[in-house]
Amino acid sequence: MITYVYNHINYKEFLQGFAEAVNAPITDDYFEFPQNIGKGYIKLLSLPEGLQAVVSDYELKEEISVSRVGASAEVYNLRFEEIFVPGNITIEIQDEKIKESDKVHAGAKLYSTLFNTSYTLSPGTRLKNISILITKEWMKSHLGIQSGDEVLQQYLAIKSAGFNFEPFDAEYRALFNAVLEDHKDSPMQKVFLQNRIMQLIEKFFRSLVMKMPLLSQKQKVLLSHKEIDKLMEVESLLINDFSKSPPTIAQLAKTATMSPSKLKSSFRQVYGSGLYEYYQKVRMQRARTLLLSRRYSVKEVGTQLGYTNLSNFALAFKKQFNTLPSKV
Secondary structure, three states: OEEEEEOOOOHHHHHHHHHHHOOOOOOOOEEEOOOOOEEEEEEEEEOHHHOEEEEEEEEEOOOEEEEEOOOOOOOEEEEEEEEEEEEEEEEEEOOEEEEEEEEEEEEEEEEEOOOOEEEEEOOOOEEEEEEEEEOHHHHHHHHOOOOOOHHHHHHHHOOOHHHHEEEOOHHHHHHHHHHHOOOOOOOOHHHHHHHHHHHHHHHHHHHHHHHHHHHHOOOOOOOOHHHHHHHHHHHHHHOOOOOOOOOOHHHHHHHHOOOHHHHHHHHHHHHOOOHHHHHHHHHHHHHHHHHHOOOOOHHHHHHHOOOOOHHHHHHHHHHHHOOOHHHO
């Protein structure tokens, strides 16, 4: 097993230390995993106003354990990630330890660097991640939130995934996937990535600000950690393959171990829309991403997304974006 332990709050140092741990050379704040350890990369990005981000996309062949010892200075780590664990994953945050297996997980969460954190990933794990360091000064100037605010501290201390873990919805997915797409040939790569990551940050904190009144009122979280996990499985299954018809409500309810009515109401509560409305929204966002890549024709995109009739594809696309796919 490869072990990497660190205590700094600077992503450049994190990248250098991680690269050393896996014995990989760094070029332009970017490294790729050696073939015997995994496949993929980790890279550092500078964001406006001094913020830093690390973007990762890799699949492991060897077990890796990464631990951060609580730092003396408080900075916030905002993580957007999609992870598939075919084996086991162990996550520790301060005194909380979670061990799970065969997990599909996609969402966002804010951590304090004052907490000890560690995660151990088994071989076969596929991880896509965007992590941003948020300073106290940035929080204060942009959100009017002081690091010592009682509500923020309540949020960071909450154990329930139903409140402080935010599953990806269609908007999150579109922005997240846009950052993880290959932009090597784009002359505007840096500006594009910075823009999409700042939109992710804005969306997360907009949601956090909306949740703060509930925290101050100490309202009860309606969904359990297990229910959130099941809904993420449903969401992943629902949008797994657009080339064929989506799963039925009965199939999805079986995956969620919920009644169809409970599944429908819970899914809408977490993702903001009905199951098939969400499916179609993500489907059309995928179509737009493919068209903007300039690598595929309208016909090729429609076929990839399961349309045998291109007129139906054009109508669906126009309904969502108010323009025809041929005009993108």
